[in-house]
Amino acid sequence: MKTITVHHPHSFKPGDFPPLAIALGYFDGIHLGHQKVIKTARGIAEKNGWKSAVMTFEPHPSIVLGKKKDGIELITPLEDKIKLIEKLGVDYLFVVRFTSRFASLLPQQFVDQYLAALGVKHVVAGFDYTYGKFGKGNMENLPEYANGRFGITVIEKLALENTGEKVSSTLIRSKIREGKVGEVKPLLGRDYEIKGIVVHGEKRGRQLGFPTANLKLTASYMLPPNGVYIVQMKVADTWHNGLCSIGYNPTFKNPEEYEKTTEVYLLDFSDTIYGEEAVVKWLARIREEKKFARVEDLIEEMKRDETAARRYFEKQGTAT
Structure with a gap:
């Protein structure tokens, strides 16, 4: 897997990378829901003869946006996240430095500069993924911003069979915070x-x-x-x-x-x-x-x- 740190504004252009099926998300934990998103992107890439990719962000957006002034405790810090994503057989990992300037991009600018400009042919993300300034971009309006330049797959909520709870980083953090470490494995895998x-x-x-x-x-x-x-x-x-x-x-x-x-x-x-x-x-x-x-x-x-x-x-x- 090739890991590429991306600073905004970047200078990449179409043709710098092979055709990509890319999974989008912060992916703290690389839990079963995240794995489904990433494996779906990899499967689409293999089916079409493309390369698979993941785009994540560092540091956590909530730190830059001022929501977590004292920092945030992570399930999988970046080094661990990279190793776990590599184990999933991904070809490219884009680590975008999340800065105030990057956060100010409008949804259309994000799509143009961080998807189309990288040669993306297909985007995979969870149903609740947001992008662009104030999170105004979402999976419902992504087709409008994509304008036919790439395909889109939305991964619906993954829930635990016994409780119906959504598999999420938030739920995992709550389990750890309560000391219920034995209940984390069904969520992380x-x-x-x-x-x-x-x-x-x-x-x-x-x-x-x-x-x-x-x-x-x-x-x-x-x-x-x-x-x-x-x-x-x-x-x-x-x-x-x-x-x-x-x-x-x-x-x-x-x-x-x-x-x-x-x-x-x-x-x-x-x-x-x-x-x-x-x-x-x-x-x-x-x-x-x-x-x-x-x-x-x-x-x-x-x-x-x-x-x-x-x-x-x-x-x-x-x-x-």
């Missing part, structure tokens, strides 16, 4: 993952008999609420079963000393892994974060957490 670097912490877990890997996130990932979770962590291409604690270690710290940490305790693991890149896969929530009056009570609770995790992995057939 995979478990939710984050990446980080193993760094030195206070090494208090080692003193308690539960040595942990302190994780420094490599991007603005969305994290579930404070608590203890059953996870798997990949280090040096090997997955290990474990537990992850997110929070402020309230048993040992006063509120003014609080600094949020993400710490992973791996079952039956004793290697030194400082500086390694790690991937954490979120599987289930055990409990919320607690403050204990005695260290001994904390240790007993951690033993119960470990027992719960081992039972989970035994039931799943992935015990270490």
Whole structure:
């Protein structure tokens, strides 16, 4: 897959690329709905002897438009998004830098400059996709702006069979925000993952008999609420079963000393892994974060957490 960063205004013209069937969207999560849009574009390209493409945007439009002044936590930061799109067999990925100037394009200008000018023969997007200034362009009026220059396929809402809920990045974020990490897989088609670097912490877990890997996130990932979770962590291409604690270690710290940490305790693991890149896969929530009056009570609770995790992995057939 060829990844092309596009700055506005660009200088591309028809003929710079082969005929394209292109999927449009921000695609945070690359969930099952996104996958349907992208796979549809790829299928149309293959049927017609064209190349497949995806157009996404960076940063998130809500940041540039002032709707999220403090930034936004992402399900799939750009690096992860690129890798997931590549796995779907796409030929070209256009990453358009979303700026104020780009956001001011009228719908017709977007169609002319970012679809027709790239040699697009067919556009695929979800039913709720919008484009152009104030989002005035949508899939209903796209044929008017296209004026016969390319075909259009609209992907209707994809819903969960059991609840009828729309598969969306918004729903996935709400699940993560509520700690319901086990309910994300049916939406993503995979478990939710984050990446980080193993760094030195206070090494208090080692003193308690539960040595942990302190994780420094490599991007603005969305994290579930404070608590203890059953996870798997990949280090040096090997997955290990474990537990992850997110929070402020309230048993040992006063509120003014609080600094949020993400710490992973791996079952039956004793290697030194400082500086390694790690991937954490979120599987289930055990409990919320607690403050204990005695260290001994904390240790007993951690033993119960470990027992719960081992039972989970035994039931799943992935015990270490």
